[in-house]
Amino acid sequence: MSIGLTLPMEAQRSxxxxxxxxxILLLIQCVVAQRVSISxxxxxxxxxxxxxxxxxxxxxxxxxxxxCTSWLGVECRNGSVxxxxxxxxxxxxxxxxxxxxxxDSLVNLTRLVSFNASEFPLPGSVPDWFGNQLxxxxxxxxxxCNVSGSIPGSLGNLSRLTSLYLCDNNLAGSIPATxxxxxxxxxxxxxxxxxxxxxxxxxxxxxxxxRLELASNYLSGSIPPILGSLRRLQLFNVSDNNLSGSIPxxxGNLSRLxxxxxxxxxxxxxxPEEFKMLRSLKKMVIGVNELEGRLPVDLxxxxxxxxxxxLSRNKLEGALKDTIWSMPKLGFLDVSSNxxxxxxxxxxxxxSAVAAAVFNLSNNFFYGTxxxxxxxxxxxxxxxxxxxxxxxNNSKRNATINKNCLQAVKQRSLEDCRLFYTERGLSFDNxxxxxxxxxxxxxxxxxxxxxxxxILAGVLGxxxxxxxxxxxxVVLLKGCDKGIRNQRGSADIGPxxxxxxPQLPKDPTIAGSGHPFxxxxxxxxxxxxxxxxxxxxxxxxxxxxxxxxxGIPVVIKKVNLSSxxxxxxxxxxxxxxxxxxxxxxPLLGHCLENENDxxxxxxYMPNGDLANxxxxxxxxxxxxxxxxxxxxxLKVATGAAExxxxxxxxxxxxxxxxxxxxxxxxxxxxxxxxxxxxxxxRSQEGDTHQNVLTRLLWKPQxxxxxxxxxGSSSANCAYDVYCFGMVLLExxxxxxxxxxxxxxxxKEWLEQTLPCISIYEKELxxxxxxxxxxxxxxxxxxxxAMAIVARSCLNPxxxxxPSMKHILKALENPLxxxxxxxxxxxxxxTTSSRRSWSTAFFGSWxxxxxxxATVPGHPNREGFSGFRQSSRVGSHGSGGIDHSSSxxxxxxxxxxxxxxxxxxxxxxxx
Numbered sequence: 050m051s052i053g054l055t056l057p058m059e060a061q062r063s064x065x066x067x068x069x070x071x072x073i074l075l076l077i078q079c080v081v082a083q084r085v086s087i088s089x090x091x092x093x094x095x096x097x098x099x100x101x102x103x104x105x106x107x108x109x110x111x112x113x114x115x116x117c118t119s120w121l122g123v124e125c126r127n128g129s130v131x132x133x134x135x136x137x138x139x140x141x142x143x144x145x146x147x148x149x150x151x152x153d154s155l156v157n158l159t160r161l162v163s164f165n166a167s168e169f170p171l172p173g174s175v176p177d178w179f180g181n182q183l184x185x186x187x188x189x190x191x192x193x194c195n196v197s198g199s200i201p202g203s204l205g206n207l208s209r210l211t212s213l214y215l216c217d218n219n220l221a222g223s224i225p226a227t228x229x230x231x232x233x234x235x236x237x238x239x240x241x242x243x244x245x246x247x248x249x250x251x252x253x254x255x256x257x258x259x260r261l262e263l264a265s266n267y268l269s270g271s272i273p274p275i276l277g278s279l280r281r282l283q284l285f286n287v288s289d290n291n292l293s294g295s296i297p298x299x300x301g302n303l304s305r306l307x308x309x310x311x312x313x314x315x316x317x318x319x320x321p322e323e324f325k326m327l328r329s330l331k332k333m334v335i336g337v338n339e340l341e342g343r344l345p346v347d348l349x350x351x352x353x354x355x356x357x358x359x360l361s362r363n364k365l366e367g368a369l370k371d372t373i374w375s376m377p378k379l380g381f382l383d384v385s386s387n388x389x390x391x392x393x394x395x396x397x398x399x400x401s402a403v404a405a406a407v408f409n410l411s412n413n414f415f416y417g418t419x420x421x422x423x424x425x426x427x428x429x430x431x432x433x434x435x436x437x438x439x440x441x442n443n444s445k446r447n448a449t450i451n452k453n454c455l456q457a458v459k460q461r462s463l464e465d466c467r468l469f470y471t472e473r474g475l476s477f478d479n480x481x482x483x484x485x486x487x488x489x490x491x492x493x494x495x496x497x498x499x500x501x502x503x504i505l506a507g508v509l510g511x512x513x514x515x516x517x518x519x520x521x522x523v524v525l526l527k528g529c530d531k532g533i534r535n536q537r538g539s540a541d542i543g544p545x546x547x548x549x550x551p552q553l554p555k556d557p558t559i560a561g562s563g564h565p566f567x568x569x570x571x572x573x574x575x576x577x578x579x580x581x582x583x584x585x586x587x588x589x590x591x592x593x594x595x596x597x598x599x600g601i602p603v604v605i606k607k608v609n610l611s612s613x614x615x616x617x618x619x620x621x622x623x624x625x626x627x628x629x630x631x632x633x634x635p636l637l638g639h640c641l642e643n644e645n646d647x648x649x650x651x652x653y654m655p656n657g658d659l660a661n662x663x664x665x666x667x668x669x670x671x672x673x674x675x676x677x678x679x680x681x682x683l684k685v686a687t688g689a690a691e692x693x694x695x696x697x698x699x700x701x702x703x704x705x706x707x708x709x710x711x712x713x714x715x716x717x718x719x720x721x722x723x724x725x726x727x728x729x730x731r732s733q734e735g736d737t738h739q740n741v742l743t744r745l746l747w748k749p750q751x752x753x754x755x756x757x758x759x760g761s762s763s764a765n766c767a768y769d770v771y772c773f774g775m776v777l778l779e780x781x782x783x784x785x786x787x788x789x790x791x792x793x794x795x796k797e798w799l800e801q802t803l804p805c806i807s808i809y810e811k812e813l814x815x816x817x818x819x820x821x822x823x824x825x826x827x828x829x830x831x832x833x834a835m836a837i838v839a840r841s842c843l844n845p846x847x848x849x850x851p852s853m854k855h856i857l858k859a860l861e862n863p864l865x866x867x868x869x870x871x872x873x874x875x876x877x878x879t880t881s882s883r884r885s886w887s888t889a890f891f892g893s894w895x896x897x898x899x900x901x902a903t904v905p906g907h908p909n910r911e912g913f914s915g916f917r918q919s920s921r922v923g924s925h926g927s928g929g930i931d932h933s934s935s936x937x938x939x940x941x942x943x944x945x946x947x948x949x950x951x952x953x954x955x956x957x958x959x
Contacts, residue, residue, distance in 0.1 A: 087117050088128025091157050096123070096130065098154035103135060103169075104144015122165075129160040136167040136190070149173050150196065156182045163188040167214070174198025175215075180206040192238070193217040200239075205230040216262065217241040224263075226251045233257055240264040240286065247271075248287070253278055260284040264310065268292055274299045286310040288334065293317070296335070301326045310334040312359060320344055320365075325351040336361040336383065343367035349376055361409070362386040369394055369410075374403055383409040385430070392417035393436070403427070407569050410434070411449070416475065419455075423448040428569050435461070435469050437478050446642040449567065456481045563625070563638035563650060571595065571605055571640055571648050578607060588708075589617045589728040594653070602653035603637060610645050618647045621728040628700065632692030634715050634723040654723060656716035659685060659776075663711070663785050676821045679828050681720050682780045683860065686835065688722025689714050690857040693773060696730065697766045697853045703733040705764055709772035711785055733765050767847030773856070774842025778802065781836055783819030803843070806836045811867070827864070834863035 087093050093116065100110045109121045117125035122134035133155075140148065150173030155161060162185055171194040179189075180203025187209050196218040204213070205227025211234060220242040228237070229251020235258060244266040252261070253275030261282060268290040276285075277299020283306060293315040300309070301323020309327070312334045319342030320335065327333075331354050341364035349355070350372040356379060365387040371394030373382060393415050403426050412433035422441045423429065430449040437454040451459035454466035454477070463480065470477035574595035575582050584592040590608040597603055608618045625636045635652040656662040664676050677685070689709075696704040706713075706729065713726040779785050782802065787795060805813045811833045818824075818832055838859050844850050851859075859866055 086115050086128065087125060087130070092130050095154040095157035096120070099133075099152060102149075102151040102154065104140040104148070105135070105138055106141050109138050126160075130158045131160060132163040132165075133158075133161065134163075134165040135169045136165050138169065150175070150194075152176075158183075160185055162186065163190075165190040166194055167192040168194070170195050172197065175201055175204075177201045177203050180204040183207065184209070186210055188212045190214040191218065196220060198222075200225055200228075200244075202227040204228060207231065208233065210234055211257075212236040214238045215242070220244060222246075224249055224268075228252070229254045231255065236260045238262040240266070242266055244268060248273055248276075248292075250275060252276060255279060256281070258282055262286045263290070264288040266290055270294070272297055276300070277302050280304065282306055283329075284308040287314070289313040291315065296321055296340075298323045300324070303327065304329060306330055308332040311338065312336045314338055316340060318342070320348070320360075324348060327352060329354055331355060331378075332357040334359040336363065338363055340365055341388075344369075346370075347372065349373050353377060355379055357381045359383045360387065364388055366390065368392075371395060373408075379406045381407050385409045385411040385413070385433075387413055390414035390416070393419065393431075395420050403429075414469075416454075416469070416473075423450070428567070430567070435466065437466070437470075437480075439481075446644065449642075454480070563636045566638050566640045566648070566650060568640050568643045568646075568648070570597075571650070574603070575605055587726075589613060589621075589726070590649075604651045604653050606649045606651065608647040608649070610647065617728045618649060620730070621649065624727055624730055630692060630695045632688060632695065632722055632724055633727065634725045651725075652723075654715040655718040656720060658712045658725070659714040659716060660711040660785055662716055662720075663783070676783060676819065677720075679822055679824050679832065683831060683835070683863070684720060685714065685716065685722055686777055686780055687857065687860045689724065689773065689776065690853060690860055692722065692724040693769055694853040694857045697769070703766055704730050705733050705766055706730055706769050707764070709769050709776060711776060711779060714776070731764050765847065766853070767850050770842045770850045770853065770856070771847075773853075774839045774850075777835055777839035777842065781814070781819065781832060781839065782817050783821060799843070803840055806840045808837060808867075830867050831863040834866035835860065837866055 087096075096110075096116050097112070099105075100112070110116070110123075111119055114120065116123045116130070117128070122132075122136070122138060123130060124132035124134075148170045150171040152164075152171075153176070155164065156178060159182075161183055164183075164186065165188065167190045171191065174197055175191070179186075180201060183189075184207065186207050188211065189204075189207070190212070192214045193216075196215065197220065199222035200215065200220055202225035204210070205225060208231070210231050213228075213231070213234060213236065216238040217240070220239070221244065223246030224239065224244055226249040228234075229249055231237075232255070234255055237255070237258060238260065240262045241264070244263075246268065247270035248263065248268060250273045252258075253273060255261070256279070258279055259281055261276075261279075262284065264286045265288070268287065269292065271294030272287065272292060274297040276282075277297050280303065282303050285300075285303075285306065286308065288310045289312070291314065292311075295318035296311065296316055298321040300306070301321055304326070306327050307329055309330060309332065313336070316335070316338040318340065320340060322345045324330075324333075325345055325348055328351070330352050333352070333355065334357065336359040340360070343366060344360075347370065349358075349370060353376065355376055358379070358381070361383045362385070365384070366389060368391035369384070369389055373379075373394065389410070390413065393410070405427055407427055408429040411430045414435060415431070416435040416437070418438035419431075419436055419441060424441075424447070426447055428447050431453065432449045433452045435454050436450070437456075439456050440450060450457060453460055454469075456478075460466075460480075466480075467477055572578070574597055575593045578591075578593055582593045582595060584594055584604065586592075587606070590606040590613055593605045593607060595603050595605050606618075622636075622639060625633075634654065636649060637652055638650040640648040640650075662677070693706060693709065696706055706724065706726070708726040708729040713724065715723040715725045717723060775787065779787060784798070787798060802817050805816045807813050811830065814833045814836050815829070817836075822832070824832060838851075838856060841851050842856065
């Protein structure tokens with residue numbers, strides 16, 4: 050019996066896997082049957098025509114493959130095309146040259162349910178036949194497609210349509226009333242266009258609508274009250290239009306409303322009392338209108354789901370209830386620039402919610418004392434009011450309290466505060482001083498006489514002191530004026546505390562360092578400093594991209610004091626405060642209120658830095674790169690030289706950039722240079738005015754030995770010149786980044802490169818020139834001249850390197866460096882040429898023959914010492930050139946004198 054029972058069980062176990070496998074195969078067959086091969090030859094032809102008219106690549110839509118199985122974005126059911134998504138696909142080169150809204154073949158896809166072309170360029174208008182032929186369409190997505198023209202009224206015939214996206218295009222004209230016929234429509238987004246006219250009354254019949262977005266157009270008139278009957282509406286956004294009138298009270302019936310944005314219009318009147326019934330509302334933005342009157346009683350206590358409230362820049366008045374502190378989910382409240390008044394409500398038992406919210410109550414008429422600690426808020430702005438008394442716990446700097454009547458700095462005037470409190474019959478604390486002064490007791494005649502004697506003596510003594518002080522100042526000013534006339538430079542940096550470690554101010558003077566931003570503002574524009582907005586990790590901070598209000602792009606440097614030195618951002622702020630030059634990257638603002646993170650806001654440079662913009666992607670299919678042309682390269686070199694010339698020669702005392710490299714040379718939209726990395730700027734070490742130079746609140750700092758050959762290389766101008774020479778070589782050779790490294794590979798590269806720079810042989814430079822450069826004979830001479838300048842900058846002896854003013858003059862006149870016809874006459878061969886710009890370059894080329902090495906193919910004409918293995922650390926750079934007596938030229942013959950030097954010598958001869 051046991052054996053008989055066991056066999057059926059084993060049989061069942063063996064049959065069960067076979068049965069499951071059969072079911073799986075059957076399901077796969079059903080799926081494949083639905084997707085494999087398109088059944089209609091008409092639909093296949095239509096897809097091929099669409100492929101051609103849109104210029105789609107064969108890689109995405111291969112012509113020989115079945116569309117239902119192999120074409121990206123094509124979905125079929127039962128052999129028919131149901132969904133087409135061209136969003137994210139790329140066109141061929143010819144397709145990109147002639148993009149257009151040519152989708153006529155869609156008319157033959159009669160079962161099409163969804164067409165998504167979001168962010169796929171389709172310049173042109175939406176054809177009228179869309180609404181008459183694509184009768185099964187449920188989703189039409191044309192976001193950011195560069196569509197123009199008007200919205201065809203025929204779209205109202207698409208009775209099955211549930212989602213219609215036409216936002217961020219160039220659509221104009223009025224909104225067709227026929228769109229109100231779309232009974233199944235759930236999402237309608239027409240925002241960011243140029244639509245005019247009014248909001249159609251027919252929208253009140255969109256019974257299933259959940260999202261209605263009409264923002265950023267030119268709509269006018271009032272909001273139809275019938276829209277208050279859209280009981281399923283969850284998002285209503287008409288911000289940034291020309292709408293006016295009062296806000297319909299019927300909106301209080303929208304029980305499912307989550308987001309209401311009526312901002313940036315001209316609505317007037319008051320906030321409807323019925324808004325208290327919007328229990329699901331999470332975001333209410335009615336800022337920048339002309340609303341007036343008082344807020345509904347208990348508005349904030351009723352809207353318990355509110356997370357964002359913006360009522361700013363209206364004419365609302367009255368007092369705020371203490372319920373504003375108790376909204377449990379509130380994250381942002383802005384009632385600034387209104388007429389709210391009265392004491393600020395105190396914190397109740399539920400006030401712990403404020404620790405996670407941002408409050409902006411600025412520019413109102415609040416008064417009284419702050420009967421709570423500011424330290425408990427995440428951030429609060431109380432500026433521009435009339436609060437008085439002492440400030441309780443603002444150590445975290447999470448509050449802005451300026452322009453009040455508080456016992457703190459940056460407050461209103463005493464007269465302003467007294468007038469405000471007097472007009473309202475309130476008492477004012479006089480900034481903490483007593484209101485009245487009790488009269489002194491009566492004095493005897495002898496005491497009175499003595500008092501007058503003391504007063505008279507004090508007055509005479511004071512006058513004598515003033516006279517002496519004026520005389521001393523006159524003497525000092527004369528001496529100072531004489532000293533200034535004997536010094537070069539125009540940018541006087543000002544005094545600084547003396548000593549080995551000058552103390553930095555706790556709060557540097559901000560004048561001249563841009564607009565003060567709040568920490569919350571910069572958090573918003575950078576997406577809480579998200580990784581997606583991170584540009585790079587710099588040596589002085591982390592750089593993030595952001596967009597300010599108004600669409601202004603900026604770059605924000607975040608200096609975390611736990612990772613970077615405090616001196617970094619303070620020195621940079623002080624530099625911008627005291628120095629200004631068009632070749633510096635513009636500093637737009639700063640934020641120092643956060644305890645750990647200090648933020649500097651710079652103007653955005655569209656072309657980034659030289660390292661990133663040197664090679665740019667082209668439009669070709671193979672994604673090849675195109676490098677900067679020679680004219681732009683010379684422009685970049687000249688611009689960078691202008692900025693360094695200012696630091697070296699026009700600042701008193703000279704300043705050293707200390708970080709000259711391709712990544713520090715920023716480029717605007719016209720490839721004009723803006724020097725960055727200014728946090729490393731220091732005074733030149735060993736300057737004769739050392740005590741004066743620490744004026745920028747910094748001292749020269751020594752560093753490891755480097756190419757300047759001075760032992761503390763990075764703090765003298767010769768170091769900048771050496772680094773600039775490396776940048777010039779990068780521009781000539783196209784070898785970006787070689788100037789960053791100081792290793793064996795860099796030394797080897799220089800040993801191979803510098804022998805190809807000769808003052809006699811122009812063609813040699815073509816061996817090291819960037820192969821992608823296309824230059825004619827004249828431009829080749831400019832390349833040759835820049836190469837000569839670069840080699841002079843790389844002299845191993847810092848004292849032999851040219852100054853930046855000579856470098857700039859050479860780059861501005863490159864042909865004068867190399868052309869024989871521009872050489873000066875023999876009459877200029879005097880000792881004064883040592884001071885000329887020619888000597889600055891070519892004096893360094895003379896070395897003894899013992900240091901020379903023959904260049905192959907050019908014996909006895911030019912030598913190159915290479916990188917001699919010297920015991921002195923940091924003496925690497927180019928070697929010298931030895932000239933035989935038969936070919937030797939004076940430096941002024943190679944490199945012409947400045948005109949002013951020639952004039953001086955003519956006077957000497959006469």
